Amino acid sequence: MINIVVVGLGEMGASLAEILNTQSNNYVVGVDINEQSLRYAIENNLVSATSSQLRDVAPQADVIVLATPVTSIEKNMHQLAKMVLKENVIITDTGSTKRDIMAVAEEVLTPMNITFIGGHAMAGTHQSGVTYANKHLYKHVTYFLVPSSMSDSRRLQTVFKPLDAKFITIDIVKHDALMAIISDVPHVVAFALMNTATAQLGQATLFGQYVAGGFKDTTRIAASDSKLWADVLLSNKQAVLESQKQLIKQLNFFSQAIENNDEDALITLISDARQSRENL
Amino acid sequence: MINIVVVGLGEMGASLAEILNTQSNNYVVGVDINEQSLRYAIENNLVSATSSQLRDVAPQADVIVLATPVTSIEKNMHQLAKMVLKENVIITDTGSTKRDIMAVAEEVLTPMNITFIGGHAMAGTHQSGVTYANKHLYKHVTYFLVPSSMSDSRRLQTVFKPLDAKFITIDIVKHDALMAIISDVPHVVAFALMNTATAQLGQATLFGQYVAGGFKDTTRIAASDSKLWADVLLSNKQAVLESQKQLIKQLNFFSQAIENNDEDALITLISDARQSRENL
Numbered sequence: 001m002i003n004i005v006v007v008g009l010g011e012m013g014a015s016l017a018e019i020l021n022t023q024s025n026n027y028v029v030g031v032d033i034n035e036q037s038l039r040y041a042i043e044n045n046l047v048s049a050t051s052s053q054l055r056d057v058a059p060q061a062d063v064i065v066l067a068t069p070v071t072s073i074e075k076n077m078h079q080l081a082k083m084v085l086k087e088n089v090i091i092t093d094t095g096s097t098k099r100d101i102m103a104v105a106e107e108v109l110t111p112m113n114i115t116f117i118g119g120h121a122m123a124g125t126h127q128s129g130v131t132y133a134n135k136h137l138y139k140h141v142t143y144f145l146v147p148s149s150m151s152d153s154r155r156l157q158t159v160f161k162p163l164d165a166k167f168i169t170i171d172i173v174k175h176d177a178l179m180a181i182i183s184d185v186p187h188v189v190a191f192a193l194m195n196t197a198t199a200q201l202g203q204a205t206l207f208g209q210y211v212a213g214g215f216k217d218t219t220r221i222a223a224s225d226s227k228l229w230a231d232v233l234l235s236n237k238q239a240v241l242e243s244q245k246q247l248i249k250q251l252n253f254f255s256q257a258i259e260n261n262d263e264d265a266l267i268t269l270i271s272d273a274r275q276s277r278e279n280l
Numbered sequence: 281m282i283n284i285v286v287v288g289l290g291e292m293g294a295s296l297a298e299i300l301n302t303q304s305n306n307y308v309v310g311v312d313i314n315e316q317s318l319r320y321a322i323e324n325n326l327v328s329a330t331s332s333q334l335r336d337v338a339p340q341a342d343v344i345v346l347a348t349p350v351t352s353i354e355k356n357m358h359q360l361a362k363m364v365l366k367e368n369v370i371i372t373d374t375g376s377t378k379r380d381i382m383a384v385a386e387e388v389l390t391p392m393n394i395t396f397i398g399g400h401a402m403a404g405t406h407q408s409g410v411t412y413a414n415k416h417l418y419k420h421v422t423y424f425l426v427p428s429s430m431s432d433s434r435r436l437q438t439v440f441k442p443l444d445a446k447f448i449t450i451d452i453v454k455h456d457a458l459m460a461i462i463s464d465v466p467h468v469v470a471f472a473l474m475n476t477a478t479a480q481l482g483q484a485t486l487f488g489q490y491v492a493g494g495f496k497d498t499t500r501i502a503a504s505d506s507k508l509w510a511d512v513l514l515s516n517k518q519a520v521l522e523s524q525k526q527l528i529k530q531l532n533f534f535s536q537a538i539e540n541n542d543e544d545a546l547i548t549l550i551s552d553a554r555q556s557r558e559n560l
Contacts, residue, residue, distance in 0.1 A: 122492045142490050166489070181480050182491045186498040189469055191553035192530035197461050198552070200526060204559035209446070210422050211462045211560060212402050214501040218466040221494040222557040226550035230543050237538055244535050246480060248528055250472035255524050258517055263510050270506035272478070273471035277502040279484035280491060 002159060005061040007031040007054055007076060009041050012094050012124055013067030014133035018046040019162050022135075026159075029057050037130040046133050058083055063159055065119075066093040070231060074104050077116075081108040090156050092119045097179060097235040098146045098172050105148045117156050118146035120175065121165060138163035145169050173239075180239035185247055187229055188240070190222035282439060285341040287311040287334055287356060289321050292374050292404055293347030294413035298326040299442050302415075306439075309337050317410040326413050338363055343439055345399075346373040350511060354384050357396075361388040370436050372399045377459060377515040378426045378452050385428045397436050398426035400455065401445060418443035425449045453519075460519035465527055467509055468520070470502035 002025060006017040009032045021028040030047035031054050032038050038050040051057045058064060058080060066073045073093045080091060091114060095101050098118045105116040121143040143165035145153040153169050160167070170178075193215075194204070201207040233240055257265040282305060286297040289312045301308040310327035311334050312318050318330040331337045338344060338360060346353045353373045360371060371394060375381050378398045385396040401423040423445035425433040433449050440447070450458075473495075474484070481487040513520055537545040 182495045186495050188534045194553040194556045195530045196527045198556045204556040208560040215462045215466050217497045217500045220497045222553045226547045230546035247476045250475045254468045266510035267506045273474040273502045276474045276478045276484040280488040
């Protein structure tokens with residue numbers, strides 16, 4: 001029997017708990033500060049047991065999944081480093097940037113000989129909370145695993161097999177550079193486009209009537225949570241700044257071609273983008 | 281009876297023709313270089329008559345709608361300036377940028393005392409061709425009207441009433457500045473994001489597996505036609521360059537806040553964008 005503790009029964013944690021809990025050789029324990037979430041989780045068989053205190057259930061765990069916001073993940077890591085855990089315990093998380101979390105892991109868990117593997121699934125919707133648990137959330141989804149200096153990801157992949165995700169082991173620098181360009185900078189672009197439009201045209205209530213589907217799609221993710229995204233951007237600072245620089249370089253290629261009335265250059269720039277978009 | 285000639289039976293022209301042709305006091309004539317399109321239009325009652333030659337039907341027209349690509353619109357305007365037309369004829373077009381077309385109108389039509397009103401509906405899909413004629417294409421859609429120095433848009437609005445569009449009379453400069461920020465620059469941003477991703481990560485076939493919905497939405501319009509968009513960007517040069525400059529300024533606000541670890545500034549920038557997006 002594998003004892004799996006999932007901390008944080010939001011959409012990501014609750015879905016993961018539910019999938020692993022369907023396996024007869026797993027015993028999944030849900031931890032959350034919200035009593036209602038715990039009740040929902042046990043009543044709907046997302047977990048086999050619940051607890052409001054990580055310290056009460058961590059000592060029995062073979063696998064601990066930290067699925068809370070990044071700042072709580074780091075607090076939990078400090079807390080776990082001070083406890084007596086099973087010798088072969090694996091701790092993993094679900095945070096979307098890995099540099100800060102891996103730094104904490106190397107600082108407090110590695111010295112205690114505790115295996116930590118950073119995790120980040122390209123899953124999740126705009127919805128949040130335990131009621132959005134979804135058995136198919138991880139299906140065929142890219143799931144990055146970032147081992148610490150003392151660990152490898154094979155044992156965790158075996159436990160996580162029922163998620164049916166595409167596991168990819170990747171190092172911190174590559175992971176964060178990738179996130180900068182495919183997730184962080186697109187958000188900044190959407191935010192900046194909205195702010196440019198407002199600065200030039202006034203309130204969105206005034207110009208909203210004119211916009212077509214293209215503007216709406218390009219700015220959809222501008223409606224994201226501000227505290228969450230401020231934290232994401234700051235926690236991936238170097239990679240985001242570098243990608244922003246590259247994006248501005250590319251924007252300037254367009255400005256130069258337009259400035260020079262260089263239709264051929266523009267057609268090449270747009271064709272490249274189009275082909276790339278069609279190959280996504 | 282109002283004689284209406286529609287030149288170019290693509291999605292925009294054919295839809296407009298079909299809607300106006302349902303009115304018993306209109307007689308709609310379709311002009312196209314494609315004989316198959318003409319046959320389809322007459323067989324499906326989109327028009328009451330057809331012609332492959334504008335010069336054969338223009339002299340009888342009360343309203344002439346130029347619904348072809350921009351370069352053909354300008355050729356047709358030169359052609360019409362040399363013909364003997366009805367004294368009260370109204371000529372209008374459907375091109376998405378107005379500066380060049382209005383310049384041609386002032387140069388060749390105004391001196392002949394011919395009324396020209398530039399038109400641009402925020403309608404249209406990715407589909408093209410006469411078979412996509414749609415009676416609801418213009419319904420509740422913003423339809424910009426740009427009168428020339430000698431014309432006003434009231435008579436045209438009366439004829440176009442069955443479109444059920446929201447007509448807005450606007451001057452060239454305001455129209456083109458608006459298009460720059462709500463349509464042209466979002467396209468450039470989508471193109472530039474794709475090209476940045478390719479430059480940093482290699483071919484899209486390699487990184488496509490990692491991207492989530494946010495990246496896909498933000499870059500959806502990068503799959504647009506390259507010749508068409510090179511022409512749009514060049515025909516709206518000044519406004520596009522100005523909006524690009526403003527966008528880069530906004531992007532730099534983000535870079536500065538990230539560089540300074542200024543979480544409060546970031547949260548404000550993102551909250552502004554979010555609120556604006558939610559008010560669209």
